[in-house]
Amino acid sequence: MIIAQIPRAQASLDRINEILDIDEEKTVGGDLILDEIEKLEFKDVSFKYPNSQSYSLKNVSFVLNKGEKLGIIGSTGSGKTTLASLLVRFYDVDKGQILINGRDIKDYSLKSLRDSISYIEQKPRLIEGTVKSNVIMSSDTSFSDNALIDALNISQADFVFEKELGIGSEVVQRGRNFSGGQKQRISIARAVYKDASLFLIDDSFSALDFKTERKLREELLNKAADKLMILISQRARAIFEFDKILLLKNGELLGIGSHEYLKENEEEYREILESQDFSGGDIYGAQ
Template sequence: MRKVANYLLSYKFLIMLLFFLIFIQSISQLFLPTLMGDIVDNGVVKGDIAYIWKIGFVMLAVAAVGVFMSILISHFASKVAMGVGRKIREDIFTNVSDFSLHEFDTIGTASLITRTTNDVTQVQQATIMVLRMFLMAPFMLIGGLIMALSKDAKLSLVILIAIPFIALAILIILKRGYPLFQGVQKRLDRLNLVFRENLTGIRVIRSFAKGKEERARLKEANTDLTDISIKVNKLMAFTMPLMMLLMNVTVVFIIWFGGIRIDNGSMQIGDLMAFIQYVMLIMFALMMASMMFVVLPRATVSANRIREVLEMERLKLKQGDKRIDNGQGVLEFDHVTFYYPGADEPALEHIQFTAKQGEITAVIGGTGSGKTTLVQLIPRFFELTAGTIRLNGVDITETSLPQLREKIGFVPQKSLLFSGSINDNIRFGKQDATTEEIIHAATIAQANDFIEHLPEGYETMIEQGGANLSGGQKQRLSIVRALVRQPDIYIFDDSFSALDYKTDSKLRAALQAETKQSIVMVVAQRVSSVMHADQIIVLDKGKMVGIGTHEELVENNKVYQEIVASQLGEGEIA
């Protein structure tokens, strides 16, 4: 919760104003029982109707002040809580945007969504309750005790005896509640994960007829959350009756002993009525505190989960301020080695090659050989373990990440499109791209024809995840997005797999003419996609086992020969 308290500091003036308003409201509420006792003793008992009306109007005025203060308190407390929630969400988003892929995997997408939504909401609700109720509780408790002591000090001993029992009940609830609330948030993460997997993988689930199994998995996650939520609600349901029982028992004893003191002439009826009202205010303050101790454990769990994201021990990416010269057009891998965090074996080991401007460098190898990992090191999605990558003679760790990534047009394995129009998605690569540039890039990527046949052309809206487009169409739009950027390096990570051979061939021919001023890196599974590359890098279990043209590798590289033999006939190999 300390992290949340830091966010509250930016609202310190509003919180000081809330303190003042709560103080005024507390004074008005504490003044009402005294006025009521005065009406009874000096108005009702003496039959003075005029005095009853006079004090009654004063009571109405005092109550109106309390109501007005309550409205202002609710307004400003909500303003602070919503502002804190907004700032936390902004900071989470900013922090997560800079996460490495490993850090994303460490927490998990489903958990990050829950932390940004549900956990922040829990903190907001707790903040409102703290500002509205918890701040008022001390005023009401201390003020009520002072006023009760002023009415009858001896009778106040009953309150002092009752308070330890209430405090013990609160401590027991707190001890029981914290682990339960931890369990609720973890099970909420699990339910969110299962929901997300079912929604994003609905086609796979249906194609394998696994609907029944997935419903069972969802039911299990849902039942786990339901069971622990019921335990939490039972605890909360037990809290209020327990507090009411303690309060009513206290009032019974006060009426009993108060009646004895009235018989002895040590106390007036009005004072006893006022005393009972003060006891009720004291108990109400303790009840507010007990409710906070029910809410705070869950908010504390949520705050800790938020803190884990904001203070995650992250890999600090080294950045310099060197400028990368645009003229040379050379990418060098110099004895590059990379281990995934926590891995015993390297994903890549001693990779060394040079890719030049105007040339196509292809990377091929079996599944798990490290092809995607290799190209993801160029935009520094991961940090090297050893070795150096240089672009135009500059170590990529000695330049800033924005400058480095501005020079890269990256097309990932899985085509990802954003909600919005086709134009919006293409301009994601270059915000100020002209219509002519967009059409030109789409023509190169063999996408212009299908776009123009859509109902609204380039203004056609794309559904979430590109659900209204085919795999090949999504892949071509991803390529357009990279082309319109006109970068120094193009990285195509198995980006032609969803295309038919005819479209693939046309696209590659158009690309070859378009990318003569750039370095082109192509990761592919199909030999037919790389056989015309200027150089082909062959990977096997993270090691570079060959480099050369298709003809050279067919002649002298065993791994490449096996890949070729598995995909092409003898005529095609020749």
Template sequence: MIRLARYMRPYLWPALFSVIFVFLQSLANLYLPTLMADIVDTGVVKGDLPYIYKMGAYMLLVTLAAGVLTVLANYLASKVAAGFGRDVRNKMFSHVETFSLKEFDQVGTSSLITRTTNDIAQIEQVYMMILKMMTMAPLMCIGGIIMAISKDAKLSLVLVVALPLLIISISVLARKGMPYFKAIQKKMDRLNLILREELTGIRVIRSFNRTKHEVQRFDEANKDITQTSIRINQIMSAAMPLMMLIMNLSMVAIVWFGGLRINSGSMQVGDLMAFIQYAMQIMFSVLMGAMMFIMIPRAQISATRVNEVLDIQPDIQDTKRNGSEKIDENEQGVEFQNVTFSYPGAEKPALSDISFTAQVGETTAIIGGTGTGKSTLLNLIPRYFDATHGSVRINGADVKTFSLDKLRRMIGYVPQKSVLFTGTVADNIRYGNERATDEEIEEAARTAQADDFIREMEEGYDSVIAQGGKNISGGQKQRLAIARALARQAEVYLLDDSFSALDYRTDARLMSALGRVTQSAALIIVAQRVSTVLHADKIIVLDDGRIVGMGTHDQLIKTCAVYKEIVDSQLDKEELA
């Protein structure tokens, strides 16, 4: 938590004034029992009504002042804590955005969500408590002890016995509860993971009639976290009765021994009443301190989890050399030079010794069986991963010499799984180029063969797309994703198996339209179907992470056994279609 305290710097003055107001509020609260004692000992005992009214007015003023100070202190503390939480969440999100796919896999999406929301909320809550209590608790405790001793030193011996008992009890309970606080955060990650899987995979779950299985899986995780929460609450629930028992026994002892002191003439009634108030303040300040010491270790666990994410240094480092890349105008396109790539911990490379060039104005297609490295190859171009050996070059310059911002602005990318966002159709296409005009959006949609079905929608380009594109078909999602990439007007287009949900006729029309539009750009497509790559200028055949064939369809059908096998396996299906 100390490391995260640096995010409090912008709120130093509000935090300081909050502490000052708490300090003044505490002084006011400490002064009230003395005023009450004076009213009883001087006003009530002597029957001096003017004195009672006068001191009563003072008490009212002090109480009002304490109330105003409490409101101001709480407002400032809440403002500081909320601002801190906002800044840490922003920092967390912006840092996570720099992660490569490796770091996402390392932490896990569900854990990142928990750390960005639940963990930061825990820290935010504790910082607010610290601002409100770190001054009040010690001041009320020390000030209360001083004032109690000033009323009657011998009666204060009751507190010498009560306070250690109170502190020991709290310490024992906190030590028992701490392991459960650590466990519950991990179990929250697990619950979020299952919930996310079930919500995103609801169609698969229903299609395989696995609803009961998933409900049971969620129920087990939910019961696990519930049992841990119950155990924590059982331990913490023992705290209040134990604290109240000690406090009430202390009050009984104070009243008993205080009565004896009054009978002996060593103490006045007003002083006893004030002493009781100070004893209550002392014990409640100990309770406040105990609450802080219980919450701080829990927040420390959350802070450790947040710092773990903030400490992760992404493998893909941005060069920050905006505009300084050396580009060879004679080398336009994408070039792979002896590229090898291995996933962390993998037994063998996913790609081995890949070399080819995708020229501007040409369509380069990549085909191969499942798991041959086609998508991995595309991911090296926008630097979702970096090549282990060799280099990937765009327009003659190594992609590592570009700033990530400039590199990715040069690329129009369509992922294997089409991702759409909540908003209108136009908003989703404009996501690729926020400056795109309505005419450019419509042109991109026409090229992607999406204009017809968009205009058939009730609101046309203003029709709302549901979260994840759940209200349109898979083929429509793919075409909108392609339109989004085309709206970028990029130098390189990467289409990762973006035709799988299209019928053969739409596939053919789309490939023809892409060929016309991308005359000034390099087009690289990954496909499973031969019909998609049939008329490509260059077809690259991958097998087990290696290039086993390169050329046109006519050349490969004669020279590449792997390609011929793929063609033969699809021939009947395509003829029937």
């Protein structure tokens, strides 16, 4: 039994050491305050994890302006999550630059940078407390119940209201008393409640059924109409209507453009469409 636990303990230890090894200076920001994001630019960005031999992102460039929606598609391991974590500065780029409103993101205070991004991680993280404390995530007492209820509705997390204690329902450690899809929706509500100027959503719909996903996507697009949005997904149907789609493979940007453009020009994109039996319309129809 003990032998079986050794590899797990080793993996945990590696991760702990990795965190302890992070050069603190690297993750400190400048003192510029970021107010609203008008323009985001990746300029020739390359990145290699500290413990890795090869680059997880190679020379990635794109521009996104206020109001624009960017979809990112690519198979597992293509660098989608890496791109998101560079943007919120969990790591810093090795080459190139990420610019917001024309300034390097390192020039902004880390707090104001992260305050400007509603980031929904691939793996939802709920913490012990209540649904409410998980969504508002702040000791701030000036919260609004209406905004909270709105956020839960937009996120298709209205199942919460049917519970006896409603928004006061208990969340146990890691949210184990909720299903995968419920956890995803509560963590999406957290980002919606935060209502930052950039929505960064990493493959967060995987546990949802088609209909719920579609409704949620529509509500999110509506909510973020005048903001920037980056939606990462392995499914073409989630992003085919976006202004721009960025196609990644093994850390390389194969192409960027509309669905029609990529369909026309990128073999890899056509293969994704074929493998998903998706031709471009909403095959699930209007409800």
